[in-house]
Amino acid sequence: HYGQAETENQIGVATGLAYTTVGGDTLQIEVSLTPGKGKLQLTGKLGDVMKESAQTALSYVRSKSEDLNIDPEFFDKHDIHIHVPEGAVPKDGPSAGITMVTAITSAITKRPIRREVGMTGEVTLRGRVLPIGGLKEKTLGAHRAGLTTIILPKDNERDIDDIPDSVREQLSFKIVSNADEVLEIALDGGEI
Amino acid sequence: HYGQAETENQIGVATGLAYTTVGGDTLQIEVSLTPGKGKLQLTGKLGDVMKESAQTALSYVRSKSEDLNIDPEFFDKHDIHIHVPEGAVPKDGPSAGITMVTAITSAITKRPIRREVGMTGEVTLRGRVLPIGGLKEKTLGAHRAGLTTIILPKDNERDIDDIPDSVREQLSFKIVSNADEVLEIALDGGEI
Amino acid sequence: HYGQAETENQIGVATGLAYTTVGGDTLQIEVSLTPGKGKLQLTGKLGDVMKESAQTALSYVRSKSEDLNIDPEFFDKHDIHIHVPEGAVPKDGPSAGITMVTAITSAITKRPIRREVGMTGEVTLRGRVLPIGGLKEKTLGAHRAGLTTIILPKDNERDIDDIPDSVREQLSFKIVSNADEVLEIALDGGEI
Amino acid sequence: HYGQAETENQIGVATGLAYTTVGGDTLQIEVSLTPGKGKLQLTGKLGDVMKESAQTALSYVRSKSEDLNIDPEFFDKHDIHIHVPEGAVPKDGPSAGITMVTAITSAITKRPIRREVGMTGEVTLRGRVLPIGGLKEKTLGAHRAGLTTIILPKDNERDIDDIPDSVREQLSFKIVSNADEVLEIALDGGEI
Amino acid sequence: HYGQAETENQIGVATGLAYTTVGGDTLQIEVSLTPGKGKLQLTGKLGDVMKESAQTALSYVRSKSEDLNIDPEFFDKHDIHIHVPEGAVPKDGPSAGITMVTAITSAITKRPIRREVGMTGEVTLRGRVLPIGGLKEKTLGAHRAGLTTIILPKDNERDIDDIPDSVREQLSFKIVSNADEVLEIALDGGEI
Amino acid sequence: HYGQAETENQIGVATGLAYTTVGGDTLQIEVSLTPGKGKLQLTGKLGDVMKESAQTALSYVRSKSEDLNIDPEFFDKHDIHIHVPEGAVPKDGPSAGITMVTAITSAITKRPIRREVGMTGEVTLRGRVLPIGGLKEKTLGAHRAGLTTIILPKDNERDIDDIPDSVREQLSFKIVSNADEVLEIALDGGEI
C-alpha cells in the first residue's frame, strides 16, 4: 500500500514527514539520475519554497562532494530529476530539505536508505538543520505508516514530549543539527 | 470513429482512460520521435500535473533503458513529442502516467501496443503505480469504446466490484504495482 | 480582395475555414522558411490551442519526411515561420491542423496548393483527422470566397446534408481520415 | 519639432501613420543594426500584435533577400533593434507592417527613405498588403506633419473620398497590394 | 549625503532628474562593465519603459562606437550592468534616456562625467532627444542637490521660463536635439 | 539555536539585520560556490528588490576583483548560490546589500567573517552605502542574538541616539560610506 514503509531498503528514495489539514502523513522523495548537463528537474506539484529547498539541498550535496566521495564532475555530466509522488497533491514548504539531501546523496553514491527511517527538517546551504512545524502530527503519521526511527532538528527537541506516550515509546528519535548527521543515520553503510 | 479501439495494433499510440463530468472516456497518448537534442514537447491542452506526469514517465523509461534494450544515447539524440488529441479539450491529472510510459516505450522500441488494452494509473519516478479515481466510470467508457483488457493499480483492486456485472464479465482486469508489469501486458511481443 | 480565393496556385499558402460569431470565413496559413536552427515562429494572434496545433502539424510533417521526399536534416537547418494574416484578429482552436500540414509541406517541397481548395480538420501527431464544429457555416463562407473544393473529416460527413442544396451542389466535398489524403488532394502534382 | 516630416532623407527611419483617440498622428520606426547573432529586439511599449507585425515584416524582408541584393547570411550575423519613439506611449496593431518592412530594408541596404512619404498597411508573410482602419484621420495627421505622399492598401482605396477635398488635393496617394510596391515608392534610388 | 552632487567627477555614474509626487529629485545611473558575452543587466526596480529606454540607449551608443573610439567588439566581450540606486523605489519612464547614454559612454571610454551636470531627455535609437514632463520640478530638485548645469531637450526650451527667477539665474541651461550634444557637454575631456 | 551569533568565525556566511512587523531580527546570507559557468542562483523566498540587491552586490565584488586579489576569470568558471535560510519566510528590500557583498567576498577569498559582527545597508554598483530603515529595532534584534559590533550607513548615524542607552553601551557601532570599509571591518584578516 503506497505511503507505508518500504519492505526493503531503497536507493534514491527517502521518506519525509508531511503535515496536512487532515493530520500527519509521509511523503517520498524520489531521485533519478541520467547522463546530461547538470539540469535539475522538479515534479510533483511543488510550490516555490519546496523547489528552492530542493535547489538548496542539491547545492549542499555538491559542496560536500569531496567528503561524500563524489566525483566533482558528476554534477555537470548528469541531469537530476526529483519527483514527489501523488502528483495531483500540492506540496510546499522547506521541511523536506534533509529528506532531499538524503535522497540525492543515496542516488549518487548508490548507498541504500534505511527503510525504517522518516525525517523532517529544513536544510540551509551549509547544512544547518532548522526547526519545522507540526512535529507531533508528523510523528503520528510516520508511526501509522510503520516507520520506527524519526530524524528531527535540534530546535524541535522540546516538541517530542507533546507526542502521546504510547507512540513515543515505540519510536527512536534522532536529534540533528547538521545534515552530515542525517546522512550518518539514514544511509545504510554497505553497498548493495 | 475517433475514440473507438484501434483496428490494428499501433506503435507509439497507447489508450488511457479518462473521467469527465459526463462520464468515462478514452484518450490516446501519441508519441513521435525526431532526431534532435533531447527536447520534450507536450501538446493537447495539458494541465501542469499532466505535463509533470509526462516528464516523470519519460525519466522512468530513461532510467530503465538498459532493461528495455534502448541505447542510452538515444535520449540525447532525439526530441520526443507527446500529443493528446482533441486539442481543444483541457486535460489534467496524473492518471495517464502508465499510458505515457507505454506509448514512449513503444515509440522508441518500435514494439506495437495491443489494441484491446486500456490502462489507468499514476506512475512514480521509480515505476511505482499509484491509485487513481473514477475506476468505475473509466471502465464503462473503455467498454463502450470496445476495449477488452483494463490495466489498473493494485490499490484500486477493491474498486472493481463497483462495476456492473454485465460489463465486468466482458472485461479482463490486470492488476499492477509497477510499470514493468504494464509494459509486459500492453506491449505486443513481436516486431512488426 | 483579401479573403477571396487566390487567382493562382500558391506555394506555402493554404486556405482554411473559420467559424466566427458572425458566420463562416476563410483564413490563410502562410509559411515562410529561412536558413536557421529549427526554430518554429508563430504569429497572427494565435491562441494556445492553435499554437499547439501548429506544433503537432509540424511534427507530423517531420515524421513523414521520408514519404514526402524531404531531407531529414532540412528541419534542423531551417527556421519555420507560420503566420495567419489579419494580425489583430484573435484566432484559436485545432481545426486548422490539416491546413497547417498542407502549408508546411507545400513550403518545404515547393509543390503549389490548388487555389480552389479550402479545408478544415484537426490533425493528430500520427495524421488522424478529427472532426470539427461549424461545418455548415464554414462551407458557406468558403463558397462566398469562391472556393469550389472542400476537404473535411470523415467524422463530419454526416453534417454535409445540413448545407443548403443551392450551395452544396456547387461544391465538391472530399472526405478524409488521414492527413496523407489531404496532401493528395490539395497539392498540385507538378512542379512550378 | 519631433513628429514633423524630416528635413533630409534618412536611412533606417520610416514614417508610419497612427490613429489615436485624439486623432491621427505620425510615428517613426527606427531600425538599428549591430553585429550579432540574429536577435530581434523590439522597444517602444509595443503591444503583442505590433511585435508580431515586426516579426512578420522581418521574415518578409528575409525571404526577399535575393531580390533586394541582401547577403542571405546577413541576418545570422547581425542583431536588429526596432524602436518606436515616445517610449511611454503604448502602441499596438498591425498597421505599421509596411512601415517596418521599409525601415528594415533601408537599414540593411543603406538606401535612404524619401522624407515626404508616410505609409500605413498590414503586411503578411508573403508581402500581401491588408487594409487598415482610420485612413481619414491618419491622412489628416500626416498632412499636419508636412508629409505629401501617402502609401495605402488597395482595399482602402474606397476610403480616400472620405478625406476633405482641401487636404486630399495637396497629397499624392499611392495604392499598393504588395510590399514590393511600397519599397519601390518609399526608397530613394540613389546611394547616399 | 546621497542624492547631493558628487564631490569629484566620476566615471560610469551620471546624474538624471526625476519627478515624483512629492517634487523633483535627482537619480543616479550607475554602469559597471565586466568581461562577458554582451548581456545587459538592469536593476533598481525599473519599470518596462525605463528598461526599454536603457536598451535603446545602449543600442545608440553601440551604433556610434566608431565616432566614440570604442572597439566594435567591445560589446560582445563585456556584460553591462546598469543600476539605479535606492533599490526599493520604483522608477519608470523614458526621460533618463540621455543620462543612460552618458553613463554607458563614460563607463566604456573611461571619460569622467562633469559632477555639476544634471540631465533629462528621452533618447531614440538614432539619438534624437525627445521632450519630457516636469521640467520645472526637476530643475528645482537639481538645484537643491547642488547641480549647476542642466541639459534639456530642445522641445522643452519653452518650459524654462516657468522656473522661478531666483533659481533660473543660478543655473546654466544647455538645450540639445541630439545625444551627441549631450556627450559633448557632460563628458570631461581629459582622461583621469 | 538558529538566529544566535555563531560560535566560530565562518566562511561564506554573513549576518544581516532584518526589521519585521514583530521587531528586529537577524538573518544569515549563505554563499556557496561550485564549478560552473557564471550562473547566480538565489533562494530563500526573496522578493524582486532583494534579488536585484544580490545582483548588484555580485557586480560590485566583480568590479573589485583586482583589489580583492580575485582571479577575474573566477566568475566565469563558477556558479554562485546565495541562500537566505528560513525558506518559508518572505524577505525583501535592499538593506542586505552590504551583507551580500561580505558573504560573497568571504566565500570567494576564503577569508572568515568575524562572528560578532552584524550589518545593514543598501549597496550601489560602485559600493556607495545608502541608508536603511528600522535601525533601532534591527539593533535591538542584533543585541538579543548576541552580536556586539554593528556596521551601519553614514546616513543612519543620526539614528543611533534612538537606541536605548542600556543596549547602545554594549555595542560597537561602525559607520561606513563605502562597501570597502565594510569588508575591512567584517572580514577576519587571517586565513583559516
Ligand SMILES: [Ca+2]
Ligand atoms: Ca499519502
Ligand SMILES: [Ca+2]
Ligand atoms: Ca514541549
Ligand SMILES: [Ca+2]
Ligand atoms: Ca472522446
Ligand SMILES: [Ca+2]
Ligand atoms: Ca469495493
Ligand SMILES: [Ca+2]
Ligand atoms: Ca476575413
Ligand SMILES: [Ca+2]
Ligand atoms: Ca446530418
Ligand SMILES: [Ca+2]
Ligand atoms: Ca506624436
Ligand SMILES: [Ca+2]
Ligand atoms: Ca468611400
Ligand SMILES: [Ca+2]
Ligand atoms: Ca532621493
Ligand SMILES: [Ca+2]
Ligand atoms: Ca512657457
Ligand SMILES: [Ca+2]
Ligand atoms: Ca529568525
Ligand SMILES: [Ca+2]
Ligand atoms: Ca536622532
